[in-house]
Amino acid sequence: MSLPLSLESVSYDTLAARAREAAAAGVSAHVHTAPPGCLISGSPQRAIVLEILGQVGACAWFSDEPIEALARPLAVLLHGAESVPEDVETLEPASAAVERMAARMRGGHGHFHILGPTCQANPHPGRWTIIFEDRELGVLESVSDERPLADIRLIERLIYA
DSSP, rough: OOOOOOEEEEEEEEEHHHHHHHHHTTOOOOEEOOOOOOOOOOOOSEEEEEEEESSSSSEEEEEOOOOHHHHHHHHHHOOOGGGGGOSSOOOOOOHHHHHHHHHHHHOOOEEEEEEEEEEETTTTSSEEEEEEETTTTEEEEESSSOOOOHHHHHHHHHHHH
């Protein structure tokens, strides 16, 4: 793992088209939302980063404006609707570690990344890793062998709120 990821800068339309092509072909792919200064992008801009399994590097669309509204439909497409809850849905309790990280985010500190077992940014390949970048506390992690759906749903709600 080497951060930031090697990123090809593309337009949003190109990034979205590549995501749709990967989904239609049944190829594993995922997106990251990256705020300015994020470890994954290393950019002073916001970014939507697209990783497609089997491809070295990733592509990203960079913006000075908020990106969440454009990233959310890609997350639903690639991660599944069960991963990205609607605002009115009741959530199952997340793990204690992720709840602590979420409290920090609600307080205006840091941001999350959900790193699947094949994610190029994952420091624990083969396992699910949740990373919380916090300027005061550093990088916090929660690692599991099974897909932590309750944690993922809480994080996705916070990211896209």
